[in-house]
Amino acid sequence: xADSSFDIVSQLDRQEVDNAVNQAVKEVGQRYDFRGTxxxxxxxxxxxxxxxxxxxxxxxxxxxxxxxxxxRGISLKAIEVGEPKQSxxxxxxxxxxxxxxxxxxxxKISKIxxxxxxxxxxxxxxGDELRVSSxxxxxxxxxxxxxxxxxxxxxxxxxxxx
Numbered sequence: 001x002a003d004s005s006f007d008i009v010s011q012l013d014r015q016e017v018d019n020a021v022n023q024a025v026k027e028v029g030q031r032y033d034f035r036g037t038x039x040x041x042x043x044x045x046x047x048x049x050x051x052x053x054x055x056x057x058x059x060x061x062x063x064x065x066x067x068x069x070x071x072r073g074i075s076l077k078a079i080e081v082g083e084p085k086q087s088x089x090x091x092x093x094x095x096x097x098x099x100x101x102x103x104x105x106x107x108k109i110s111k112i113x114x115x116x117x118x119x120x121x122x123x124x125x126x127g128d129e130l131r132v133s134s135x136x137x138x139x140x141x142x143x144x145x146x147x148x149x150x151x152x153x154x155x156x157x158x159x160x161x162x
Contacts, residue, residue, distance in 0.1 A: 004140055005133035006161040007126075008109065008147070010101045010154050012078050017097065020068040021048060027064055034060070038090060041065060048079075048095040055084045058091045065095070075155035098154070100128030105154045112150060117143045 021043045028039050039052040039061050048065065052058040066076055081095040101109070109130055110123040118139040124131045134140050144158050 003133045003135055004137045004162060005131055006140055006144070007159050008101070008130040008132060009157050009159055010078065010099060010128070011157055012074065012097055012099050016072045016074055017069070018043060020072045020074060021065065024061070024065045024068045027068070028061055031064075046097045046099075048097070050093040050095070051090050053090055055086075055091050058084050058093045062093060062095070077153060077155040101130065101154055101156075102128075105152065106130055109147065109152065109156075112147070113143055117146055 021041055025041050028034050028041060034052075034057070037052050037054065037057045039057055040050070041061060042049050050058050050061045050065065052061055062081060066079075069076065069079065078098050079095050080098055082093065084091050084093045103125070106125045106128075110125065113121055113123045113132065118134070118136070120136070121132060121134040121139050121143055124133075132140060132143055134143075140161070147156060147158075
């Protein structure tokens with residue numbers, strides 16, 4: 001019997017990120033507490049830049065953005081928010097979008113699968129994703145449950161289950 005397998009990836013749905021940013025922009029523009037603060041958000045490439053005239057206002061914009069991202073099903077682990085920086089009269093906050101599993105994280109995940117997962121399950125690192133294979137589909141389900149239960153620094157999706 002052939003092995004069953006699935007891939008572990010860390011991907012962002014760009015359309016959902018764009019929709020979440022657009023919703024956050026709309027809310028920031030309409031809310032009374034953001035009036036006159038110069039609060040704004042912009043998405044450019046792999047970075048979201050938030051600006052306002054005070055640090056607490058830019059942190060409030062970040063909270064609005066995070067709420068919108070969570071509602072759209074995007075994990076906050078896929079976004080790396082920096083520290084607020086004063087630049088002139090405004091405060092800027094940059095958030096980088098993270099995609100792909102780094103080699104370090106892939107090694108950690110494969111070690112977790114080896115140490116705590118069912119016997120006979122193999123994990124192979126293939127670029128920025130992992131291929132997990134086993135003869136038993138039940139073992140693969142166990143690996144998915146194991147990884148969902150772990151608190152990893154990277155947002156994981158399980159695709160190509162066959």
